[in-house]
Amino acid sequence: MLVSVKSTPKTSARKAQIMGVSLELMRKLGYQGTSMRDIASAVKMEAASLYNHISGKEVILSETCFQMAERLLQGLAEVNDIYFNPTEKLSLAVKNHVKVLTEYTHAGWVFVHEWRHLSEENRLHFVALRDDYEKGFTTILKQGEDEGVFQDVNNKFAVLTILATLNWVVEWYKPQGDMTPEQIAEKLTEFILSGLKKENN
Amino acid sequence: MLVSVKSTPKTSARKAQIMGVSLELMRKLGYQGTSMRDIASAVKMEAASLYNHISGKEVILSETCFQMAERLLQGLAEVNDIYFNPTEKLSLAVKNHVKVLTEYTHAGWVFVHEWRHLSEENRLHFVALRDDYEKGFTTILKQGEDEGVFQDVNNKFAVLTILATLNWVVEWYKPQGDMTPEQIAEKLTEFILSGLKKENN
DNA sequence: GACGCTAACTAACATTTGTTAGTTGCAAAC
DNA sequence: GTTTGCAACTAACAAATGTTAGTTAGCGTC
Secondary structure (H helix, E strand, O other), rough: OOOOOOOOOOOHHHHHHHHHHHHHHHHHHOOOOOOHHHHHHHHOOOOHHHHHHHHHHHHEEEEEEEHHHHHHHHHHHHHHOOOHHHHHHHHHHHHHHHHHEEEEEEEHHHHHHHHHHOOOHHHHHHHHHHHHHHHHHHHHHHHHHHOOOEEEOOHHHHHHHHHHHOHHHHHHOOOOOOOOOOHHHHHHHHHHHHHHHHOOO | OOOOOOOOOOHHHHHHHHHHHHHHHHHHHOOOOOOOOHHHHHHOOOOOHHHHOOHHHHHHHHHHHHHOOOOHHHHHHHHHHOOOOHHHHHHHHHHHHHHHHHOOHHHHHHHHHHHHHHHHHHHHHHHHHHHHHHHHHHHHHHHHHHHOOEEOOOHHHHHHHHHHHOHHHHHHHHOOOOOOOOHEEEEEHHHHHHHOOOOOO
């Protein structure tokens, strides 16, 4: 017999609302520029009441940053697990990155810009994840070089440049803009691959 | 007879020191995260004494942002005045951008990241300058297309991507790193041109 | 009807913040 | 030698900040 199990949501609707509103505000005002009272008044309650739902201001930032990092890392891991062709790998990694950033626009912006306001401990953890992610890209580039399809380049430099290009998407992407995330990903892939492929010089 | 004219410096040494220290702090802590007391103690005086040299916290930000904007715009104007070949123009525009950002590392970082904390009025002005700068790049791309040396691309998208790539330099450039500004500019030019040139597809 | 849980509230707290007012020591200018 | 002005100081202010304490209203469960 089929029963719709009413599983308790691991994060309440109210908390989700607070998180969403917070990210929206932080995108406009920055993390430090957004006060608990700003957030409270945006969800029509008193600042103190927020503490019934979240344990403090920093968890808004840390949960966001780590969630986004998780999403990006997982996408990259899948790409590396499933595919073999480095060109294909890179193209899918780009697609995943753009997809995550455009699916969660506010979180994406906060993730890209405000991670440096994490507490010491969280920041170190975050940077470690970031380094892992960069290494994942470096591996793809190396593979491409070894197989002779990518030029030999300064890998650190190339990866940073690629991620720069990808991250800047949060700056101007608007859901109602004239390019879909897929189109953006495609164009960026073209752009990036044209700078790496061996045929060009 | 030669006399060394002791022209009154338009900005005193003390003020320059305060500005420099402020930018250094702001790079670490952000604009909002840097207090007047932080700045004061870094130059070994009381917060109130800062007001003998600067009229308020925001001028640190606004002077920095507008000075950097000025430098970038002037470089771009020169390029557009002197040269004709769009490939050459673009390459020199990139070189100028990298040169400015790497010559003034702290100011560059603050300029790229903290302009949004300018007062309403200053922010609008700043954004207008930014738009001018972007238009300068768009013009170069258009010329390249008209002359048949660049692919036809979505210009807005291309310019934003190019500037993203260039601006990210402030994130990782270290004066004692293993690439000189010239080398960085050269590599970035290669990368960008490979995505624009018509021969590649 | 008593109990406990949830989610809101009011009040208050200790700090921190940017800035102003008023004062003082000192060196250059007259 | 007096005056002037710069650059530092101390003291203070009003506002804002993140957070805690204590209370209360409503609602489902025993």
